[in-house]
Amino acid sequence: xxxxxxxxxxxxxxxxxxxxxxxxxxxxxxxxxxxxxxxxxxxxxxxxxxxxxxxxxxxxxxxxxxxxxxxxxxxxxxxxxxxxxxxxxxxxxxxxxxxxxxxxxxxxxxxxxxxxxxxxxxxxxxxxxxxxxxxxxxxxxxxxxxxxxxxxxxxxxxxxxxxxxxxxxxxxxxxxxxxxxxxxxxxxxxxxxxxxxxxxxxxxxxxxxxxxxxxxxxxxx
Amino acid sequence: xxxxxxxxxxxxxxxxxxxxxxxxxxxxxxxxxxxxxxxxxxxxxxxxxxxxxxxxxxxxxxxxxxxxxxxxxxxxxxxxxxxxxxxxxxxxxxxxxxxxxxxxxxxxxxxxxxxxxxxxxxxxxxxxxxxxxxxxxxxxxxxxxxxxxxxxxxxxxxxxxxxxxxxxxxxxxxxxxxxxxxxxxxxxxxxxxxxxxxxxxxxxxxxxxxxxxxxxxxxxx
DNA sequence: TCCGTTTTGTTCTCCCGTTCACAAACTCCT
DNA sequence: AGGAGTTTGTGAACGGGAGAACAAAACGGA
Numbered sequence: 444x445x446x447x448x449x450x451x452x453x454x455x456x457x458x459x460x461x462x463x464x465x466x467x468x469x470x471x472x473x474x475x476x477x478x479x480x481x482x483x484x485x486x487x488x489x490x491x492x493x494x495x496x497x498x499x500x501x502x503x504x505x506x507x508x509x510x511x512x513x514x515x516x517x518x519x520x521x522x523x524x525x526x527x528x529x530x531x532x533x534x535x536x537x538x539x540x541x542x543x544x545x546x547x548x549x550x551x552x553x554x555x556x557x558x559x560x561x562x563x564x565x566x567x568x569x570x571x572x573x574x575x576x577x578x579x580x581x582x583x584x585x586x587x588x589x590x591x592x593x594x595x596x597x598x599x600x601x602x603x604x605x606x607x608x609x610x611x612x613x614x615x616x617x618x619x620x621x622x623x624x625x626x627x628x629x630x631x632x633x634x635x636x637x638x639x640x641x642x643x644x645x646x647x648x649x650x651x652x653x654x655x656x657x658x659x660x661x662x663x664x
Numbered sequence: 665x666x667x668x669x670x671x672x673x674x675x676x677x678x679x680x681x682x683x684x685x686x687x688x689x690x691x692x693x694x695x696x697x698x699x700x701x702x703x704x705x706x707x708x709x710x711x712x713x714x715x716x717x718x719x720x721x722x723x724x725x726x727x728x729x730x731x732x733x734x735x736x737x738x739x740x741x742x743x744x745x746x747x748x749x750x751x752x753x754x755x756x757x758x759x760x761x762x763x764x765x766x767x768x769x770x771x772x773x774x775x776x777x778x779x780x781x782x783x784x785x786x787x788x789x790x791x792x793x794x795x796x797x798x799x800x801x802x803x804x805x806x807x808x809x810x811x812x813x814x815x816x817x818x819x820x821x822x823x824x825x826x827x828x829x830x831x832x833x834x835x836x837x838x839x840x841x842x843x844x845x846x847x848x849x850x851x852x853x854x855x856x857x858x859x860x861x862x863x864x865x866x867x868x869x870x871x872x873x874x875x876x877x878x879x880x881x882x883x884x885x
Numbered sequence: 886t887c888c889g890t891t892t893t894g895t896t897c898t899c900c901c902g903t904t905c906a907c908a909a910a911c912t913c914c915t
Numbered sequence: 916a917g918g919a920g921t922t923t924g925t926g927a928a929c930g931g932g933a934g935a936a937c938a939a940a941a942c943g944g945a
Contacts, residue, residue: 469850598873
């Protein structure tokens with residue numbers, strides 16, 4: 444899904460593993476807050492909802508952070524995963540398109556608590572400019588370039604209607620953004636070296652509908 | 665991701681293909697609206713953002729709906745895919761948790777236009793009851809059972825805080841819902857036969873952060 | 886110190902999904 | 916009617932990820 448064409452680095456962690464690391468991170472945070480100091484791969488796997496063998500294999504890509512016969516130190520492992528996926532540092536993020544979804548994203552606490560700082564909310568509609576959302580003022584989309592330059596933004600979020608998405612993406616790429624999270628429908632085309640991840644709510648529902656339909660067919664057969 | 669333990673049916677379409685069918689469906693709709701009557705696998709694949717060989721293989725699981733040397737009839741193929749994933753019929757949906765995200769979901773036009781009808785918005789907070797969102801009144805969560813029974817709801821959406829999610833899922837399952845779209849953080853445990861799909865916004869950003877960090881490391885190496 | 890217990894890290898095998906490559910099938914032109 | 920040109924549908928090779936199984940390593944008790 445995510446196009447990777449940039450430079451290869453020493454250890455490359457499988458894409459499937461990368462997608463699970465944030466899940467482990469969250470499980471570890473929960474365990475830590477519950478006062479757990481050490482946990483086995485079995486326990487952590489249960490908390491993360493995966494197979495323990497898969498968990499151990501995933502962690503082995505990062506290094507050897509466990510102790511045989513004992514398990515993993517929760518806080519230590521948590522730090523190692525956070526460092527590996529880069530959430531120990533602070534990532535400035537720009538959100539474009541402050542409709543219903545943009546509002547929800549701006550207010551979503553899960554971003555800030557995980558190292559993502561929303562530095563600007565942009566919208567092309569002048570009627571929205573000046574509105575305060577989640578303590579941040581909505582600014583004109585044309586301010587994109589100056590904001591990206593000022594804060595060194597590398598990650599952009601697109602929450603606009605589908606028709607505007609490609610134009611927004613082009614502007615983002617032009618001013619140096621290299622990672623895009625896209626909530627708009629349709630396919631974005633971006634140059635090599637730019638990562639795009641897409642979240643499509645209606646696709647998720649349609650997949651559920653397919654399985655639901657199959658269940659119904661099975662019953663009357 | 666999605667646990668499938670229900671009855672196996674005649675043709676089983678690979679999970680990866682099922683996830684792409686909605687994308688093809690959208691591309692076909694766009695083509696149809698642009699007045700295109702026929703298209704090749706190459707053209708459709710470009711519109712959907714996939715490899716043409718993959719597209720043809722995916723479509724071959726549904727049947728043989730193309731014509732060699734010509735391509736696919738846009739409207740005919742669109743109908744076939746829609747029928748296969750079950751969006752020719754109307755799916756009643758319940759949304760639980762009418763915070764920022766719940767608002768966005770209730771207002772999201774992509775659901776209704778794709779055969780999903782929001783029949784109820786539920787929230788445990790009495791302060792929200794009676795509020796009109798997207799033309800629908802927010803009702804108490806305790807009305808879940810009666811609403812599900814009345815409308816024959818099979819699909820539920822969870823947009824609550826993480827702490828409430830498991831309890832909501834349990835109630836949903838107890839009253840007959842068999843497909844859940846979960847936006848809350850954390851792992852849901854449900855009995856076999858119930859499908860859960862999870863959308864985790866912060867996981868998506870963290871995956872981007874990982875790749876972004878790698879790009880940065882590559883530059884200074 | 887030595888042995889049994891626990892748990893990690895890793896190897897091996899299997900399966901699913903992707904991609905290539907090509908034969909079959911259809912259209913159009915002569 | 917026949918041949919050239921297109922495009923589908925699919926067989927086969929390939930690569931990556933999932934899970935089982937086990938050896939290596941640490942701990943604890945006698």
